Amino acid sequence: MNVPVTVYTEMTPNPATMKFVANKYLLGSGDSVEFTQKSEAKGYSPLAEALFNFPFVKSIFITANFVTITKTDNVPWDFITMELREFVREFLGEGKEVLIQMPIPVEKKVSTETKTVAEPSELDEPIIALLDQYVRPAVENDGGAIDYVGFKEGTVTVVLKGACSGCPSSTATLKGGIETLLKQHMPEITQVVAFNG
Numbered sequence: 001m002n003v004p005v006t007v008y009t010e011m012t013p014n015p016a017t018m019k020f021v022a023n024k025y026l027l028g029s030g031d032s033v034e035f036t037q038k039s040e041a042k043g044y045s046p047l048a049e050a051l052f053n054f055p056f057v058k059s060i061f062i063t064a065n066f067v068t069i070t071k072t073d074n075v076p077w078d079f080i081t082m083e084l085r086e087f088v089r090e091f092l093g094e095g096k097e098v099l100i101q102m103p104i105p106v107e108k109k110v111s112t113e114t115k116t117v118a119e120p121s122e123l124d125e126p127i128i129a130l131l132d133q134y135v136r137p138a139v140e141n142d143g144g145a146i147d148y149v150g151f152k153e154g155t156v157t158v159v160l161k162g163a164c165s166g167c168p169s170s171t172a173t174l175k176g177g178i179e180t181l182l183k184q185h186m187p188e189i190t191q192v193v194a195f196n197g
Helices: 046-051 077-093 106-113 125-139 169-186
Strands: 005-011 015-022 031-037 057-063 066-071 144-152 155-162 191-194
Touching: 005 077, 015 077, 015 191, 031 144, 046 057, 046 066, 046 077, 057 144, 057 155, 066 077, 125 144, 125 155, 125 169, 155 169, 169 191
Parallel strands: 155 191
Antiparallel strands: 005 015, 015 066, 031 057, 057 066, 144 155
């Protein structure tokens, strides 16, 4: 039996990215996953894999109850929003699997590839607590996510995902908002940077 699923769209601060919000949970609380090409989604997310069949889909970010889709520049949202919304609604309504298994998170890759970025620090927990309390809700509201990578010599490194990745205003958010907030609470922090793997 098909569950009635509704999906509505929201613009994000990134003009190339649209948020498709469902009335049901797609992933467990706190989980998120991002794919930038079809081969990354294979064997992990049937939904992302299917969305990559649209030629204008550039990347896909899935979390809690929404999918953020970033499109290519050659087609305006006016022409594709309804089609994508219906596709996501039908996919979810038919009870198909959104995610079979989680790929290795970027943070894990980051910490194994570059030990210089992330060595455990006594400030890790308080920084994560500040990000979870003040930053994560706002970033998710804009169709993205932020993950903590590490702290070293005054620098906090984070990974921006979804609408935040490549968004024109993400640098301003990172420097103006997140960096200011963390510095106010923790004088040990001198800057916040985004890791681009």
